[in-house]
Amino acid sequence: MSSRIFINQLDRPSEGLPERNTEVRAFHESLPNYKPTPLVSLPKIAKDLGIGYLLLKDETERLGLTAFKILGASWATYRALTKRLGLIEKDGPPNLGNPSAIPLRTLAEAAQAAEITLYAATDGNHGRAVARMANYLGIKARIFVPSWLDEEAKFKIRNEGAGVQAYDGDYDQTVLATKAAAEQHAEGKGVLISDTALTVDDETASSIVEGYQTMFDEIEEQVLEITGNNTVTHVVTPVGVGSLAQAVVTHFERTPRPTKSMIITVEPKAAACLKTSLEAGEMTSIETGYTICSGMCCGTLSAIGWPILNGGVKAAVAVEDSDVDTAIKNLQTCGINAGPCGAASLAGLEYILSTGGLDLGPNSTVVLLCTEGKRGYQMRD
Ligand SMILES: Cc1ncc(COP(=O)(O)O)c(C=O)c1O
Known part of the structure; x- marks a missing residue:
C-alpha cells in the first residue's frame, strides 16, 4: 500500500515565474460584492495541534459565491474577451497599470453584440463562477459537467442562467468534450474558459492562476495584521488540477520573507494525481474514484502547473x-462552515502532524486555504 504522504526532495526555485500583475486586484475590486475574505486565527485548534498560529483563509463566501473560484474565472473571462473582441491589442501587453481601461459595462456591450457564449467544464465551482460572469455580461454560458456531479451543484449553475450539459465520462473527458464544443460553436463565438491547461501555451488557464493572486495579496496584509510580521512557515492548499497550488507556489516563491514557506498540498485519496506525479517524477494521469471532495476529483494536472509544482x-x-468529514465538524465548532474541499486542508495538516514531519511546532505560522463553503455530501464506504 502506498504511503499517504510524499515528501519532495527537489527544492529548486521554479524558473521563469511570472511577475505579479497589479491590475488583477483592481479588477476584482471593481466587481459587485468585492471585499477581502477573512483570515481567521484558530487558537484553539492551533493549541490542540501544538503549533503557533493557525490562520484559515475563509473563502466560504467570495464575490457573492460559495467558493474562491470566481477570482480566476472572472479575471480569465475578462482577459479572454477583451482580447477576442479586440478591446486590447491582440498580442500586446495586458492593461498593466490601467485597471479601469475596459469597464465591465463596455465589455458586456461588446460581448453581447458579438453574441459570445462562454464554455466551461466543471465539477462544480468553476462552472458556477463562469456562469455568474456570463450573467454579469448578459451573455450565454454552456457548462459541461461529469454525469456523476450531484444535483445541488447542477442546480446552482442553472440558477445562474447557464445551460448545463452532463457528459458521460470523468472530469478529464469532460474537459476535452467542452473544448471540442467551444471550437465547434458557430463562427468562433464560443469562448472556452478552462481552469486547466491542456497545452503549455494556454493563456486562459494562465489567467485563471493569475486571478487567484488577489487571495494572496489579502493574506499578506492579514498575516501582518494578526502576527505583526510576515512569517508564514507553511501553507496548506487543496488540489484538483493544481491551478490553485500553482498560484500558491508562484506567490510564495517570489515574495521575500525571513524563512521560505513550505507548500503542502492535499488531495483526496481517490484523486491524488499530483502526489502520484511527484512520486513518479513526471506528470501522470490517474483514474479517479468517488470522493466527497468533488471539486478536487481530477485525474490529470494542468499542463502549466506541473513544472512549477x-x-x-x-x-x-x-x-x-x-x-x-471530521475536519468539517471540527471547523464547525469554530464557526467556520466549510465544505469538503474547504476542510481538506485541515485534514491534510492533521495527517502530517500525526507523522511528526515538516518542522511543525510552536514557532510555526500555518496558513490553511479553506476554499469552499458548506455543501451537501454523501459519505460512502
Ligand atoms: C472548492 C475547491 N477547492 C479546491 C479546488 C482545487 O483547485 P485546482 O483545481 O485549481 O487545483 C477546486 C477546484 O475546482 C474547488 O472547487
Missing part, C-alpha cells in the same frame, strides 16, 4: 473522506 511543493498528502 514539481519543484515548488514540499509535501503532498492524500486524505480519506472520513478525515475530511
